[in-house]
Amino acid sequence: LYCLIHFIKSAIFTMKTSVYLILPFISVAWGCIGDGCIHDRMENRFYWISSRAKSEISSAVEQGGPSAYCQSLGLVVTSPGSTLWSRSLELLRMVEESESRFTSRSENNSDNSGGDSDGSSDAESRDPDVLWPARTICHEMKWN
Numbered sequence: 001l002y003c004l005i006h007f008i009k010s011a012i013f014t015m016k017t018s019v020y021l022i023l024p025f026i027s028v029a030w031g032c033i034g035d036g037c038i039h040d041r042m043e044n045r046f047y048w049i050s051s052r053a054k055s056e057i058s059s060a061v062e063q064g065g066p067s068a069y070c071q072s073l074g075l076v077v078t079s080p081g082s083t084l085w086s087r088s089l090e091l092l093r094m095v096e097e098s099e100s101r102f103t104s105r106s107e108n109n110s111d112n113s114g115g116d117s118d119g120s121s122d123a124e125s126r127d128p129d130v131l132w133p134a135r136t137i138c139h140e141m142k143w144n
Contacts, residue, residue: 070138
């Protein structure tokens with residue numbers, strides 16, 4: 001009986017330790033979804049930028065556009081010209097510069113001509129800049 005009690009106590013302690021080690025990473029992983037997300041490490045805030053969207057385009061279209069998509073995620077639409085807007089554009093420039101260093105020219109200039117048999121291309125209809133010409137930026141609300 002003593003061995004069984006000792007085994008149960010050690011198993012519970014191990015599970016608690018595992019949960020405490022994993023818990024901090026869960027909030028970061030669930031903070032933002034998709035290719036449109038950028039994390040600002042300096043302010044510990046997520047931004048979602050419509051021009052970067054790739055994997056979430058169908059969801060954004062289904063929701064009714066980028067603003068509705070952001071609100072469905074609990075993000076706030078950022079006002080153009082605000083300090084948050086400026087910070088997100090600064091982060092976007094930094095991300096694009098770092099991505100261009102790690103992406104070969106052949107990948108940047110690849111031809112996405114995989115269209116239907118009638119010659120129309122689905123790639124253009126899935127381009128966020130074509131779908132939403134006005135850029136939408138959303139941010140995670142921080143409560144201090």
